[in-house]
Amino acid sequence: MVHPLDRPVWNALHSRQAHLAIGGRKAVGYQRPYAMFIAGADHSEESLAAMAELVPEDGQAALVERERWPLPPGTRVVADAVIVQLVAPNGITGSEADFPFRELGETDEPDALALATLCRPGPFFARTSALGGFIGVRDEGGRLIAMAGERMKVGEFTEVSAVCTHPDHRGRGLARRLIGIVAERIVERGEIPWLHSYPDNEAALALYESLGFRRRAEVNYTIIERD
Incomplete structure (x- = not known):
């Protein structure tokens, strides 16, 4: 099937x-x-x-x-x-819902695009963050330094995507916390979180698996343009 x-x-x-x-x-x-x-x-x-x-x-x-x-x-x-496709059919472990984060909305779209352009988590456009569920962290000066959200929504499956942290703020566990919160919200709605990772990104795969994601399949990711 x-x-x-x-x-x-x-x-x-x-x-x-x-x-x-x-x-x-x-x-x-x-x-x-x-x-x-x-x-x-x-x-x-x-x-x-x-x-x-x-x-x-x-x-x-x-x-x-x-x-x-x-x-x-x-x-x-x-x-x-x-790329590796992972799903979390049994829910999320280790989510920290009390972690201080902000809901991202339309006024945050320019900052979300700027952060994604810097970190390159995957294809990201002006309104990608409007696909839903985006949350983020800002530093004391108001700069958006980390975010995660939702992208493709397939039946009962909702993708966690655009996970990125500004290079100056990596190593603080921000990505783990944001992924956990986004995925936990998906579970609370009765849906199943899923995401993609490159197979050689062992640190990311270990992080996803520690949260409850399991490898489902390998899929082909191809970017094309006109001749």
Whole structure:
């Protein structure tokens, strides 16, 4: 049986995040201010051509698929990696809900984008933090120094994403606390947290597994652009 997280982009944009979708019957993508992910219905020429139309003229698009996906016509690969997908089906351990953090809203979007641009946790756009559940920590001067939030939402599964800490404030356990809080909130809503990590990031994998995440699968993460 195909797991919904084997095709997270397609399934998110045909379920809880359908309101954020662009495209049509053969290919869909997130509205550009939110994310760069696209997905096709199948490997047919029609679907691949529809996917190609969703790749911006002056930008990039990304695929997240467990199965290796054909390249849409007129595009080329910019980056390609196999990443680890983890889920926490039995809940979260070690969450510190009393940790002092702030809810991030629309007025925080510029600061969230600036922090993500510095830390590069993955594709992040002007309105990515509006996908929900973003929390953060600011220093005494008001600068946003750490954050985490939610991104793709596939049926009962909600992704923890955009986890980053300013280089000047690493080693304080901020990421662990923020991930734990975001994931615990997801569990409290009756949903299952999940996330991605690079397989060679042993420190991150150890952190996620200490919170209750378990490795589910390896998936292909491919960034493409027009030729």
